[in-house]
Amino acid sequence: MKISSNFQQRSTLILATFMLSLSSAVWAHGNVTPQSVDTSTLPVLGTVWKSQNPYTGNEAAIKVGTSAFNQNCARCHGLEAISGGIAPDLRRLDNECATLKDAKKQTMCAREIDDFFIGKFRKGVSRNGAVYMPPFEGILNQEAAWSIKSYLETRREKPLAAAK
Structure with missing residues (x-):
């Protein structure tokens, strides 16, 4: 034929x-240059990395974090943190915490998520030699990191309600 x-x-x-x-x-x-983040309007956090978000609910941090996310994270995690499938949808980062009824457990869960977030932010994510997320430690400061987390807290799919 x-x-x-x-x-x-x-x-x-x-x-x-x-x-x-x-x-x-x-x-x-892949290979993109991280954009600098102006954190001059935020309280300085020092050189020791926090394991819990010190900027939760801070309007100035949320404003900085919105811009920082859009410049550095949205290309993979999606505009307004709505993932298109390349990387995890960060609105769902702490969904498990939102389902907890006990206030202490919900607080502990949120702290664990903060620690998880900052670890991934600092060290990045690699599997089998492939970089899924670049490490940002040494590129963006912790003020930028926590401002991004503060922005993400405003984008939660399931907001953390006041647990009883």
Whole structure:
């Protein structure tokens, strides 16, 4: 059975276009330069990294965090933290905490999520040699990190209600 040369050319063109678009999507996700974050309006946190968000509910931090997230995180985690599937949807970061009825347990859960968040922010995420999230320690300061977390707290899918 002989395949027409016109069909082969169209198939080759379609495959080449697909491969080119796929490779550009991979590069778009990968090697990007982090944008600096102006944290001069926030209280200085010092050199020792906190394990709990000191800026929770701080309007100035939320404003800084909104900009910082959009500049540095949205390309993977989505605009307004609504993931398109490349990386986790960070609105759901502490959904488990929101379901807890006991106030102490909810507070402890939120603290654990803060610690988890800052660890991933600082060290990044790699699996089998592939970098899924770059480490930001040494690139962005902890004021930027916690301001981003403060912004994410405003985007929660399930807000933390006052537990009883």
